[in-house]
Amino acid sequence: MRLLFVCVGNSCRSQMAEGIARHLGHEAASAGTHPARQVSAHALTILAAKGIDTSTLNPKSVDLFNAEDFDMVISMGCGVSCPAMRIDQDWELDDPVGQSLSVFEETAKEIEKRLKLLE
Numbered sequence: 001m002r003l004l005f006v007c008v009g010n011s012c013r014s015q016m017a018e019g020i021a022r023h024l025g026h027e028a029a030s031a032g033t034h035p036a037r038q039v040s041a042h043a044l045t046i047l048a049a050k051g052i053d054t055s056t057l058n059p060k061s062v063d064l065f066n067a068e069d070f071d072m073v074i075s076m077g078c079g080v081s082c083p084a085m086r087i088d089q090d091w092e093l094d095d096p097v098g099q100s101l102s103v104f105e106e107t108a109k110e111i112e113k114r115l116k117l118l119e
Contacts, residue, residue, distance in 0.1 A: 001026050001027070001071045001072065001118065001119075002026070002027040002028075002069065002070045002071045002072075003017075003021050003026050003027070003028045003029075003070060003071065003072050003073075003074060003118075004028070004029050004030070004031065004065055004067065004069075004070040004072070004073045004074070005017040005018055005021070005028065005029070005030040005031075005074050005076060006030070006031055006032070006033070006062055006073060006074065006075050006076065006085070006087065007030075007032055007033075007075065007076035007077065007095070008032055008033050008034055008095070009032050009034060009035060009036040009059065009095075009097065010030055010031055010032025010035045010036060010059040010060060010061075011032070011035075011036035011038065011039050011040045011043065011059055011097065012039075012040045012042070012043050012095060012096050012097050012104070012107070013076040013077070013093050013095060013096065013107060013111070014030035014031070014032065014076050015030055015039045015040070015043050015047075015057050015059075016043050016046060016047060016104070016107065016108050016111055017030060017074070017076065017111045017115070018030035018057065019047040019052045019053075019054060019057060020047070020050070020052065020108065020111055020112050020115060021115055022052070023050065023051075023052045024112075024115055024116070024119070026115070029060070029065065029070075030057075030060065031060045031061060031062040031064065031065050032059055032060070032061065032062065033061075033062055035059035035060055035061050036059045037059065038058075038059065039054070039057050039058060039059065040096075040097060040104075042096070042099075042100075042101050042104040043104060044057070045101065045104075046101070046104050046105055046108045047108075050108070062085060065085070066085075067085045067086045072088045072089065072118070073085060073086055073087050073088050073089075074087070074088065074089045074090075074091060075087045075089070075090040075091065076091055076093050076095075077090065077091060077092040077093045077094065077095065091110075091111075091114060093107060093110060093111070094107070
């Protein structure tokens, strides 16, 4: 399945979702409405601990993507509004930015659970 994960900063939730989805065998990308300068260190730590390659992860703008190129576009939450892009599901996950590593771990577990439900 080709998945696009959308959020605001594209530094935490959507990056973890992209990495985990690829690890599970999906084609995946992520983007933000206001991309950060870099991926959160905690997000990278969580993915690396799962044996997921993070070398290609970087914040990207939603303007670089066309929803029609994906089977499903998933908003991570925060009321992301992408007027030029359809959103198929809104997972409404709290943004872990600036929080502890354990919060990132819980977010990653929830992302993985939801991805497995898509299969």
